[in-house]
Amino acid sequence: MESQRRSLGDDSTISPELDRLIRQRGRDLRLRKLDQQNAVKIVNHLMDSLLEFLKNNEDQPFFREVSVLTSGSYYELVKINKPNEFDIMLKLKGPRLVLSELEEYQGLFYKIKLCKATRTEIQHFLLEDERTISATKIKAEMYRLVRKFISNHFQGEGWVIRRNLVNSPAVTLEFKAKENEDDVMSVDIVPTLEVPQGWPQAARAGPNVDKWLGKKCRRQFVSKAVYFVPKRPKGRNLKDDAKESWRISFSHIEKEMMHYHGNKKTCCETHSNRCCRKLCLRLLKCLIEGLKQQYPKELEPLCSYHGKTAFFHVLSDRVHDTLWSPGQLSVSFMKLFGYFERCALNGSLPHFFVREHNLFSPPAFPKRALLFLTNVLREQRELGLPVLKVPSPTSALVPDTDAVIQPISGTESIVASERSFRHVYVCLLVVIVCVGIGCVFQT
Amino acid sequence: MESQRRSLGDDSTISPELDRLIRQRGRDLRLRKLDQQNAVKIVNHLMDSLLEFLKNNEDQPFFREVSVLTSGSYYELVKINKPNEFDIMLKLKGPRLVLSELEEYQGLFYKIKLCKATRTEIQHFLLEDERTISATKIKAEMYRLVRKFISNHFQGEGWVIRRNLVNSPAVTLEFKAKENEDDVMSVDIVPTLEVPQGWPQAARAGPNVDKWLGKKCRRQFVSKAVYFVPKRPKGRNLKDDAKESWRISFSHIEKEMMHYHGNKKTCCETHSNRCCRKLCLRLLKCLIEGLKQQYPKELEPLCSYHGKTAFFHVLSDRVHDTLWSPGQLSVSFMKLFGYFERCALNGSLPHFFVREHNLFSPPAFPKRALLFLTNVLREQRELGLPVLKVPSPTSALVPDTDAVIQPISGTESIVASERSFRHVYVCLLVVIVCVGIGCVFQT
Known part of the structure; x- marks a missing residue:
């Protein structure tokens, strides 16, 4: 066990070349963040207009009372190599709701019903039982309203709506600048239901942050609301319940954990207290994207959320800020990489909040894809992470x-x-x- | 300077006897906290009944919408040698308010006015200008209502109302158990006005906690409401404004700082992460009480808030949790004592939130009293803190x-x-x- 651990991303395996590569890539990624400023302005303008449109829309009163849930998260990079992708959750104001877990998905997917029958505006989005909120109806209406908004207010300004994907909770808008066709930007707009009355059983224990952010912090998290997005499980031949199901979302907590990421309250608040945690996540996301670009079909089930989940697990175990000092970037990143590789090898990556749910389990992540991932990660490690060398247009040093x-x-x-x-x-x-x-x- | 610092509470001055005394007294104080449980039950019952009474009272609708501000703080010991003293702030729901600072008091005392004239229930507590909220009228009504409550609901059950003191914001109830005349308990009930719209200029910068609790934490504090209690400045021949003035209160923030006192988020959450900060404050309070008991007249202006203020200043400077490990109790306490002694010597103890205000300045703290305090503190240090040796009835080891x-x-x-x-x-x-x-x- 110990010897396996050593070979999987232990710092003894970091050659000077690998160390240099990781640090160089880290510097590139820091610069990349600056590119985003202009895109942020355009997206802010779009979202302000959309909110205004929804608040005054005559078609669908239920969508009038929306608010942006993850405001400010515009600035978190979802994809590293496409810095202009944005994720925005629009919170819909609903009445009291009751959750019921879809058993075969270990706490990740839920059926959401009203506590009592209603004649309020939400009635147009219910199934035949007049209680269950239909994920597909909500998503379809979001799509219809956004399309109407674009054709009424942003016609010919470069925004187009992307085709609706059955497995995505989002309505996606794409922007192409007239001057530069490569200047693509996209916004995922996700309708979201809030359930304020306590986390469901599968997540009740709260995330494992006791040693890292503390017990008081965990209790604070669990006292907050929980959110649901209209996303169905992967796979064919879904039952009717599953087709109309909602996936639990902790992105508000994840955002908070990213922001207050230190064991010390003063982490990253002064130059001498800086840490490299966030940069490690960006490097891992970068690696995941690079691999997906190389093997789009084989690694189709892999996504950045797998990286983020592994990242939080490592943070909750490797808690001291000094271990993450900027000088420890390569060591820290290789620890994270090593953990991720072990998860793939063992076929086990527990959801950070819904611990029973294994994100590396089939059908969401088929065995075949997992085996492929395991091999690719081993190969990457043995060759010194060549995927991180893929240069990009905004890279400071473009070799070829x-x-x-x-x-x-x-x-x-x-x-x-x-x-x-x-x-x-x-x-x-x-x-x-x-x-x-x-x-x-x-x- | 350095040599003065050394003599004032540097750890080199801690003899084995002094070390033993501090640790013994620390152990006593830990035990003391357990005694409080029974008193807490009685006070909780009293307060629940009082809130019920106020909510349904027919006399004064303005007092119907009260809530307990510092709920849970029952458990914080205000006085160490009298563990059964409780402080409870009752928040009154008011309309929008405007503050104006009384200049001669450097940001501690305020005149509070309504934003606009009103016909709501608060009108009965205004001065002749029909805008300024009268501190004396609010306090008098609180007194009247509490007296009525006791005579209606707790007649003959041991609770008596104490005479109203002009300089205290509180209505004080005392309880004497029938079985044991010594079993005294008291509750200070303080009516409180909430001002949600930002801290006044004198406190706007926020407390100096950047190195200790962090900048994010300071910003969070400043984003909260601020409170005012009907307390006038000390001294004779007050102007009319001062007689009706309110004193700013940060006790909700102080409570939070006491609770989340670590530089690390995990401080005091496990046995290995324990610290001695709170115990140091209790020892200092204990020392202050002991001195006041010995010299009630000479040290009349001294109160536990002076100790608490010094404590927060030391915490914001001596930030690392390891410095406060339980094994460092004597060293830590002597650092705190040394700081307090220096403040007295220099005649300067800035309010922790209203930094311009010096709590050791006359007339609130006359020069004569300060000189006396300085001498007493020096004497205490030179004699090995004899005041901490005063035994008390609840002490585990009663020597004599x-x-x-x-x-x-x-x-x-x-x-x-x-x-x-x-x-x-x-x-x-x-x-x-x-x-x-x-x-x-x-x-």
């Missing part, structure tokens, strides 16, 4: 333009890209030495 | 019954009490040795 345009699809091209990277380093070294010699001779 | 009954009034009796203390230790030692020898011979 060809590599940007042509997506890497196998090990060969990874090696090629690595070579071109080395080539640049050698050139740089030669230039520096020449300049140095020049200086010496001048004096 | 005479000393309990007869209040100590000078240095001589302190020395006497010290001797009797040593006497008990010697006796105990002899008994232990005898039992030990007995055991050895038996085997």
Whole structure:
């Protein structure tokens, strides 16, 4: 066990090259965040207008009382290599609700019913029993309203609505700047139901943050509301209940954990208290995206939420802020990577809030995909994380333009890209030495 | 400066005897807290009944919508040697208010006016300008209602109302158990006005907790409401404004700082994370009470809030939890004592929230009293804190019954009490040795 642990992402395996790569990629990602400012302005304007439109809409009074749940989260990067993707949850104001867990999904999916029959506006979104709130009806109405909003208010301004996906809870808008076709931006708008009266049984214990954020903090979390988004389980031949089911969401708590991430209350508040936790998550997301880009079909079930979940598990175990000091970036990232690899190998990644639910279990994550992921992660580790070397247009140091345009699809091209990277380093070294010699001779 | 610092409560001055005394007194105080349970039950019952009475009272509708502000704080010991004193703030629901600072009191006392004229129930508590809320009228009505409540509902059950003091914001109830005349308990009921719209200028910067609880925490504090109690400044010949003025209160924030007192979020949540901060405050309060008991007239201006303020200043400077580990009790307490002594010596103890206000400045704290305090504190330090040796009836180890009954009034009796203390230790030692020898011979 111990020897396996050592080989899986222990710091003894970090070569100087790997260390350099991780730190370089970390620097790139820090710069990337700045690119987002302009996109944020455009999205803020869009959302303000949408809220205004919904508040005054004549068609559907139930959507009049919406508010943005994760306000400010615009700034959290959902995808690293596409910094202009935004996730916005729109909270719908409902009456008192009753949850019932869909058993086969271990606490992740729920049927949501009204406490009592009603003649209020929500009645248009109920199933035949006049109690159960239909996820598909809510989603369809959100889609219809957003489409109407765009055609009424943003016609010809570059925003288009994307085709509705049956497994996504979101209505997705895409923006293409006229000047630059590559300047794509997208906004996921997710209708959300609030259930204020306590977390469901499967999550009641609260997340395992006692050693990290403390017991008082866990109790605070559990005292907050919980949210549901109209997302059905993956898989075919779903039962009727499952087709109309809602997935539990803790994104408000996740956001808070990201923000108040230190064991010390003063973490990241001064230069000397900085930590590298967030950067480690961004690196892992970056790695996941890179792998998905290389193997879109094989790794289709993999998503950034798997990375985020692994990240929270590692944080709740590796609690001291000093372990995450900026100088420990490579060690910390390899710990996270090692944990993620072990989860894949063992086929077990418990949901951080609904601990009974294994995010790496079929049918959501088929065995075949898991095996593929395990192999790819091992290969990545053995080769020194070549996927992190994939350069991107906004990277500060662009080693090879060809590599940007042509997506890497196998090990060969990874090696090629690595070579071109080395080539640049050698050139740089030669230039520096020449300049140095020049200086010496001048004096 | 450094040499003065060393002599004032530096740990190099802690003799083994002093160390033992502090730790022994600390143990006593921990036990003391348990005594309070029964009193808490009685007070909870009283308060529930009072709230019920106020909600249904026909006389004064303005007092119908009250709620307990510092609920749960029943358990915080206000006075250490009288563990059965309780402080309860009753929040009155008012309309929007405007504050204006009384200049000569550096941000501590305020005139409170309504934003606009009103015909609601608060009109009975206004001055002639029909805007300013009269502190004396509110206090008088609170007194009248509490007296009526006691005579209607608790007649003959041991509760009596204490005479109204002009400088106190509280209506004080006293309870004497029939079985035991010494079993005294008292409850201070303080009517409180809430001002939700931002802290006044003098406190706007927030408390200096950046290095200790963090900037995020400070911002959270400042975003909360602020409260006012009907307390006028000390001194004679007050202006009319001052007579009707309200004193700003941060007791809700103080309570929170006491509860979330660690630099780490996990402080005091497990045995290995315990700290001695709270115990240090209790020791200082204990010392202050002891001194006030010895010199009631000379130290009349001194109160436990001076100790609490010094405590928060030390916490905001000495931030790391490890410095406050239980093993560091004596060192930590002497740091606190040293800081308090320096404040007295320099005549400067800034209010923790209203930094411009010096709690050690006249007329609230006359120069003469401050000089006396400085001398007494120096004497205490030089003699090894004899005031902490004063035994009390609930102490686990009662060294000398005479000393309990007869209040100590000078240095001589302190020395006497010290001797009797040593006497008990010697006796105990002899008994232990005898039992030990007995055991050895038996085997």
